[in-house]
Amino acid sequence: MRYQGEEALGLIETLGMVPSIGGADQMLKTADVKLVGYENIGSTLVAVMVKGDVAAVKASVEAGAATAAEIGKLTAQNVMPRPIRGVGDIVSVHGVETTDTDYSGPRPRAMGLIETFGIVYVLEAADAMMKAADVELIGYENVASGYISVLVQGDVAACQAAVEAGVKAVENMEAEVYASLVIPTPHRDLEQITKIYAIDNLLP
Structure with missing residues (x-):
């Protein structure tokens, strides 16, 4: 914009x-x-x-x-x-792409996020998250200096279970989770950010 x-x-x-x-x-x-x-x-x-x-x-x-x-x-x-x-x-x-958000459509699904240090740990987190609950991988980001995040979506309970499992998986490897979060009802305009990290956009 x-x-x-x-x-x-x-x-x-x-x-x-x-x-x-x-x-x-x-x-x-x-x-x-x-x-x-x-x-x-x-x-x-x-x-x-x-x-x-x-x-x-x-x-x-x-x-x-x-x-x-x-x-x-x-x-x-x-x-x-x-x-x-x-x-x-x-x-x-640094503007985000504007979209004509359809607020009459279905509400966005819950979102779960984990951020840790290094791809080894974030892959372990992602694996644990998707094995623990019925969630969909929607994004991945290498922020910089080793900070890496993974994003999933699903229903609230699934995202909560996924994030808990991902955090536990990282901690079991004796690594640190910098931040984790479940957003039960994401604001629709968050899609302007999260689509930047969409897996489909990142794959060759």
Whole structure:
């Protein structure tokens, strides 16, 4: 989405993808804001950007930052009430593709996410997740510096069982899970982020 500084801008930044996804979900559910940017910056940093009126953006950022901090490591948050157009141009470099979301269709299925260090552990997690419950692998991301995430979807109970099994599998290998999350009812606009990591898009 092209953002030109026409509305207030809100941002959160985290270590890793999973806290940012959780934060983004909460930002979009808390106030009338629009997702305008998402970026895997590098060195494990991931940022989410929304726009709206000042009050909505403030409420959104506060809620998203609190949620992200509960899931993992929040590194920064900010509200820019009147950013200059040049800032909007920078944000647009990291813009998400806009879609005409059909809110009358079926609700998105629950989502389960695990983030750990290295492909060896994330493959073990993914294997355990899909063996433990009826979930579908929807995405995978190598964030940077060894942070790797896997995303599944299904019904709430299945995602909960899958994430529990994935976390246990990693811990049984004496490795650390940086973040894990189950989103029972993902905001529809999260698809603008998660489709970036869709397996079908990543396969040659």
